[in-house]
Amino acid sequence: MTRLASNRTTKEPDLTATFRRKLIRWFATHRRDLPWRRYVSPYSVWISEIMLQQTVVKTVIPFFERWLGRFPDIAAIASADEREVLTLWEGLGYYGRARNILRSARLIVQQHGGRLPDSYNTLRELPGIGECTAAAIMSLAFGKSYPVVDANARRVVSRILALRGLDRPLEEQVKTFLGQAMPPRKAGQFNEAIMELGQTVCLSRGPLCESCPLKTLCFAFRKNLQDQIPSKTASSTxxxxxxxxxxxxxxxxxxxxxxxxxxxxxxxxxxxxxxxxxxxxxxxxxxxxxxxxxxxxxxxxxxxxxxxxxxxxxxxxxxxxxxxxxxxxxxxxxxxxxxxxxxxxxxxxxxxxxxxxxxxx
Ligand code: SF4
CATH class of the missing domain: 3.90.79.10 (Nucleoside Triphosphate Pyrophosphohydrolase)
Structure with a gap:
């Protein structure tokens, strides 16, 4: 069950507007120059988002560049041999991601004329494209208002609003907040900004709150609860x-x-x-x-x-x-x-x- 540690609600009149303004302003000066941002296409967003699942940006960069060099478009992957695809993926781990890209590319060629569909529901039908990846493609590549609720966004919003819990209601609360804060014409930029803040400032351990553009809004920072929010899952090795x-x-x-x-x-x-x-x-x-x-x-x-x-x-x-x-x-x-x-x-x-x-x- 999700609990709000403070009396805060996402309906506070200025909260979402201030959050949006501060976040977008911060991103304008702190945006990293990453290879998938140099030339944005539905294909490059798709591949980078899949590679970034459970993998840090620094690791992904050389893999992404090699991949785009060898498979510059969906048709190139669709006609590739699985052995070659997996060899190129070697070292990135979670190999199901590469197999799903290959299966999806073949379906896109057979059923969608070789172009990634610009419909959230159709994207979700492709192997390996979950809610986050579909939302990222819709917003970053097609400019549509779909909030990306990945681990970074979830952590930032949980701390701002002091949300505790790990369950689906928390996910919905984060999504609602992001949906309200998202600027209609800058959906992709907004999603990138919050993911970037989570990757570089609002770190899971030792967040850099003093440099955070959102610290005046952040309940966890004010109450020194950053280590307790979000709640940790029990994982055993x-x-x-x-x-x-x-x-x-x-x-x-x-x-x-x-x-x-x-x-x-x-x-x-x-x-x-x-x-x-x-x-x-x-x-x-x-x-x-x-x-x-x-x-x-x-x-x-x-x-x-x-x-x-x-x-x-x-x-x-x-x-x-x-x-x-x-x-x-x-x-x-x-x-x-x-x-x-x-x-x-x-x-x-x-x-x-x-x-x-x-x-x-
Ligand atoms: S103030 Fe700290 S905990 Fe709050 S959003 Fe910023 S980095 Fe995260």
Whole structure:
């Protein structure tokens, strides 16, 4: 349930107008020069908004530039190969986003003449386009009054109005406030401004209130409640421990393409439980009746890979496998190490493969 910590309401006569004026004035002088702002199109807004989901601006910039260089328009993506799309996305994480862009691009070509629809409801029907992304495209690309309620906007407004809670009513209150404050002809600029303020000033930890253009309006600042608003979600990390097997045979490495789950479309290396039965487990990958020699090579460093809610401790062990009957079990393949860069791998595996290539020189 949403509670207002103060007696404030979004109906205060001057609040939304003052908020709008101060925010837009601040943005006019603090707007960052970002690649997706240099040439704004529905396509560039769409791609940048998807890339910016759960990812900071600094990380996104080189990916966005590479992407636009390789796929300058929707037709270019629609005709692309999934492997290439995922390889280009490698390192950005949450690969479902890239798969959804590809699916959406193909639908846009088939059903919308290759142009992103300028209707909120039609945009929402495309894979991977949620409320925030649809609102961002409608306002930034088409100038329509749709408030973007992303984590940044939610944090800023929650603090200004002293809203506590995490639920849907809070989301609606934020949206109502933003809808009232939004200037009709500057919807895109207003949305960008509030997201920018959340990214650079009203930070989730240690907000820079002294430099904030909204501090005179902000209830959380006045009452020193910034650390308590917005309420925090309880999130628990799931710990996993595995051995990562780097099985090398005649200049090739064993890998498998994942067909489903968060890594669908990516290639993975064999992993086994870290329980001391490594050699027995290897036979499940190269066949039980093989006559092969398995020789350990220098291992790589232990590391912990964080993704979604997982902290996955990986111990990469390298084996050279030679002899008769060295054939992969179902679904596994030998990939030539020299061609490994044309296959998409999760970034943690890619770093390990890079280290392996250096170690083998
Ligand atoms: S005064 Fe501080 S808490 Fe309030 S909106 Fe500005 S940065 Fe955020």
């Amino acid at each position: 799931i710990q996993k421990r595995s051995i990562l097997l780097l099985l090398i045979s005649d200049g090739r490495i064993m890998a498998r393409r994942k067909e489903s789950g968060i890594f669908a479309g990516l290639w993975l290396l064999p992993t086994i439980p870290d329980n001391g039965r490594t050699k027995t487990a290897i036979s499940t990958f190269i066949g039980r009746d093989f006559k092969a020699e398995i020789s350990p090579l220098p291992a790589l460093e232990l590391r912990t890979h964080h993704y979604t809610r997982y902290a996955h401790r990986l111990k990469p062990i390298v084996y050279d496998v030679t002899g008769k009957g060295v054939r992969p079990a179902d679904g596994w393949r030998w990939l030539r190490l020299a061609e490994i860069y044309s296959y998409p791998f999760p970034s943690a595996y890619r770093r390990i493969l890079d280290e392996l290539r250096v170690a083998q020189r």
